[in-house]
Amino acid sequence: MYSLYKEFKNERVLLAYFGVFSNRITRMLVELSESYLLKEKHLKKGISKRASFLLIESFQNIIKHGLIEKDPISDLQYNKDFFQIKIMKDRIVFSSANVLLDREVAELQDKIIHINSLDRSELREFRNEILANSELSEKGGAGIGLIEMVRKTGLPLLHKIVQLKIGYSLLFLSLELPTSEALSEHKVDIDQIEGVYKKLVEDDILILYKGDFSDSSNNKLIGMLENNFLKNGKMESDKVKNIVMIIELMQNISKHGKTIDGRKEGLFVLYIKNEDLFIECNNFINIDEYESLKERLKNIKSFSKEELGVKYREKLRNSYLSDAGAGGLGLYEIARFSNNTFTYNFVETKDNEIYYSIKVKTV
Amino acid sequence: MDNLIIEACPTTPEVKFEADNGIFYISGKSYPENVHDFYDPLFDYLKQYIKNPQPTTEFAFRWQYYNSATSQIIVRLIMMLEESCSNFVVKWYCSEDFELMSEKGFELKETLEINLDIIDD
Numbered sequence: 323m324y325s326l327y328k329e330f331k332n333e334r335v336l337l338a339y340f341g342v343f344s345n346r347i348t349r350m351l352v353e354l355s356e357s358y359l360l361k362e363k364h365l366k367k368g369i370s371k372r373a374s375f376l377l378i379e380s381f382q383n384i385i386k387h388g389l390i391e392k393d394p395i396s397d398l399q400y401n402k403d404f405f406q407i408k409i410m411k412d413r414i415v416f417s418s419a420n421v422l423l424d425r426e427v428a429e430l431q432d433k434i435i436h437i438n439s440l441d442r443s444e445l446r447e448f449r450n451e452i453l454a455n456s457e458l459s460e461k462g463g464a465g466i467g468l469i470e471m472v473r474k475t476g477l478p479l480l481h482k483i484v485q486l487k488i489g490y491s492l493l494f495l496s497l498e499l500p501t502s503e504a505l506s507e508h509k510v511d512i513d514q515i516e517g518v519y520k521k522l523v524e525d526d527i528l529i530l531y532k533g534d535f536s537d538s539s540n541n542k543l544i545g546m547l548e549n550n551f552l553k554n555g556k557m558e559s560d561k562v563k564n565i566v567m568i569i570e571l572m573q574n575i576s577k578h579g580k581t582i583d584g585r586k587e588g589l590f591v592l593y594i595k596n597e598d599l600f601i602e603c604n605n606f607i608n609i610d611e612y613e614s615l616k617e618r619l620k621n622i623k624s625f626s627k628e629e630l631g632v633k634y635r636e637k638l639r640n641s642y643l644s645d646a647g648a649g650g651l652g653l654y655e656i657a658r659f660s661n662n663t664f665t666y667n668f669v670e671t672k673d674n675e676i677y678y679s680i681k682v683k684t685v
Numbered sequence: 686m687d688n689l690i691i692e693a694c695p696t697t698p699e700v701k702f703e704a705d706n707g708i709f710y711i712s713g714k715s716y717p718e719n720v721h722d723f724y725d726p727l728f729d730y731l732k733q734y735i736k737n738p739q740p741t742t743e744f745a746f747r748w749q750y751y752n753s754a755t756s757q758i759i760v761r762l763i764m765m766l767e768e769s770c771s772n773f774v775v776k777w778y779c780s781e782d783f784e785l786m787s788e789k790g791f792e793l794k795e796t797l798e799i800n801l802d803i804i805d806d
Contacts, residue, residue: 541695541696544696544716545695557749557780558783559784559786562785562786563785566752569716569752573716573754576718635796638757638760638792639760641756641760641761642761642764642797651753651756651757652752652753655753655756
């Protein structure tokens with residue numbers, strides 16, 4: 323996953339989700355994205371408000387044309403709806419992809435081309451005209467959302483439509499909100515968004531988060547995953563084990579990850595491989611912790627189930643004596659919960675940094 | 686001593702400590718980033734209690750789940766009372782179907798060699 327990290331190196335925060343956008347998932351993604359926006363203290367109030375507005379509009383656009391009613395495309399490879407928020411130093415980028423029926427494509431494309439051809443005052447006039455005259459379309463709205471996206475960002479709508487098969491296309495839409503100086507043109511390349519989408523779909527990624535793991539940054543994300551794993555609120559052992567493993571992995575970054583520019587940078591990915599669901603966490607570690615962590619992981623991996631139990635209980639008993647006595651208990655818990663099938667890797671980067679990744683198959 | 690009541694939050698459990706009755710109760714989820722921020726006041730409360738404990742003391746847990754840092758806290762909470770209170774019992778409430786939590790209770794009982802009852806909820 324180091325290549326993936328390098329791909330998103332410049333993003334302060336990146337959250338990408340692939341799948342169906344039910345009301346529940348959408349609500350959680352909005353809350354999660356808003357929590358990341360709130361953490362960006364340098365954003366002026368006006369920018370934050372515009373960012374929240376664009377966030378909601380991006381989701382509404384996916385929901386309006388969303389996948390739920392388009393089951394026949396399950397045989398296609400690129401059939402997942404997608405939302406991504408990227409917070410960068412000078413801008414926030416909202417990108418989405420959603421599957422459209424052919425009958426929706428022409429109408430939407432005409433609308434986008436027309437809106438992109440209007441200047442500021444024409445846009446306002448067009449919006450007022452729609453509000454005064456037109457009835458809301460069957461799917462809600464009548465292009466008002468698209469007009470507002472252009473008005474709030476000051477940039478035309480960046481889009482691309484790719485036909486998947488006869489009857490179905492994929493719409494990529496990207497909004498770029500400058501946070502310091504206005505942009506005269508998009509910095510985002512829609513072909514690049516399409517490339518990233520395809521790569522992540524090919525890797526069967528469901529959720530990807532890259533950003534700061536310090537303090538309570540993870541709690542919203544954990545809450546969202548918890549909601550997904552424990553949908554009915556019932557405590558089932560295996561599902562609870564998965565949640566606890568996610569918590570341990572994320573808190574491990576916040577505790578032991580290397581601090582770079584005041585942040586504990588890390589990457590969290592939930593993905594499917596050969597029909598199994600995997601959790602992967604990646605982060606940089608301090609070089610002086612490298613050998614001891616490697617040794618500890620090697621040791622844990624060498625233990626049988628019984629040995630793991632004995633060692634765990636020993637550490638638990640020691641925790642009565644001191645904080646240090648139970649150090650590394652989280653790794654033992656991960657090993658026990660995953661039946662010791664977790665894997666790990668270290669990459670020594672060109673800048674002499676150590677990039678650590680740990681992968682766990684859910685149970 | 687006044688009771689210590691803390692409502693549950695997304696990452697911390699509900700707490701009901703009643704020193705006058707010798708009953709201490711924790712329930713829910715626990716995975717705060719810093720366990721000390723949340724649990725230190727609980728330890729402070731118990732430190733006061735063990736100066737003059739009730740004839741019987743009960744610590745009841747009803748967990749959904751907790752992280753490894755909380756596991757260590759649970760051990761310390763239990764051992765603090767175990768060492769200072771006579772007639773001390775831990776009640777570990779969990780559904781019979783919730784195998785993971787029953788095992789956690791059993792493991793604590795074996796590891797700490799304490800009087801711990803696992804009670805089907």
